[in-house]
Amino acid sequence: MSSYLSAQTINASGSGWTVSVPSITEAGNNYAGTYESATNITTISGFLPGSFLNLLSSGAAKVSMHYNPVSWNSALHLYTRRSGGSTVINGLCILCTATINGGTTYLEIPPTTDTSFFTINFTGVLGLGNSVNFSAINVQFQISGVSVVIPAKAYSAQVVFTIGPN
Known part of the structure; x- marks a missing residue:
């Protein structure tokens, strides 16, 4: 009974990313424009219960993403890609x-509306007590559009990951 009460979960852990943009010291220069985080700034893990796996008509769960602008300039663009990851069938x-x-190449993260990041594909004949754990999915971020025409201030956004049927 308890497996029917379970829900799929996704966890993102890690620290915030602060981009260090160097000062412009000569007239006529601009910023590099694109900056990358470390490859494992965020790690994604989670759980897919058997009750959820039974609902997957396409055999895949989709991880989606969007960002909520906290203090943002629309000229800035956020991207992400993943590396690694493992699954365990229980x-x-x-x-x-x-x-x-x-999700292994950079994909732009849109503001407020979800877009697909990667999928977890499941195949096989379900038996008793099935579930899938996924972990060690490393996430790297990139920001582009940094320019002298954007006012100098601290910008921030919150990236949101969700999981559901594909």
Whole structure:
């Protein structure tokens, strides 16, 4: 009974990313414009219960993303990509596989409206007590559009990851 009460979960852990933009010291110069975080600034992990796996008509769960602008300039663009990741299938399952696909090249993160980041594909015949744990999905961010024409101040945004059927 408890497996029917479970919900899929996604966790993002890590620290904030502060971009260090060097000072312009000569007239006629501009900023590099694009800056990258470390490759593992954020790590994504989570859980897909058997009750959720049963609902996947396409056999895949989709991780989506968007950002909420806290203090933002629309000339700035956020991107992300993932590396790594592992899956573990729990319970009795016949010929089952769970793989993480997509999101390995930079994708632009839109403001307020979700866009697809990557999928977790599941195949096999479900048995008893099935679930999938996924972990060690490292996330890297990139920002572009940094320019002398954007007012100098601290800008911030919150990136939101969600998981659901594909």
